[in-house]
Amino acid sequence: AVDAGYEDKSVQEAINATRDLLFYGVEPDRGLDPLDLVLVRKMDLRNQCGEPRTHTVTATSVSTALLCATRVTLMTEKELDALCPAAAHWTDGCEGRLFRPKRAVSRANEEHALRT
Numbered sequence: 001a002v003d004a005g006y007e008d009k010s011v012q013e014a015i016n017a018t019r020d021l022l023f024y025g026v027e028p029d030r031g032l033d034p035l036d037l038v039l040v041r042k043m044d045l046r047n048q049c050g051e052p053r054t055h056t057v058t059a060t061s062v063s064t065a066l067l068c069a070t071r072v073t074l075m076t077e078k079e080l081d082a083l084c085p086a087a088a089h090w091t092d093g094c095e096g097r098l099f100r101p102k103r104a105v106s107r108a109n110e111e112h113a114l115r116t
Contacts, residue, residue: 008077010034038077041084044094046072049101068101070113079105 014035020026032040049055049072050065057066075083083105084094104110 008038010038010077037086038080041080041086041094042072042075045075045080045084045099048095048099064102067113071105071109074109074112075105076109079109 010033014033017028017033021028046069049068050063054063055066055069056063083099
């Protein structure tokens, strides 16, 4: 997984589990894998961006809600951990924590979001 260029631990674990299944017949653990758990936390943050109907593009701009959802989608696992720690998500959710829907997550994330 590292050779493929993925830095996120959950992606590496999912790739390695798939490799182990295909090459060695080792079945993965049942239930949600680490990548699923990251996606669940991202869904929690993306819900704070607003209703999907507010994710709009006009001739002159992109809605704040759509930009927020794009930022969350492009977030690295390290950024996600800083804004919505895994332990916090399962106890009381990520709402009201460090994540601010109208603010940039990081410079790299913002540049990627704007290019997308």
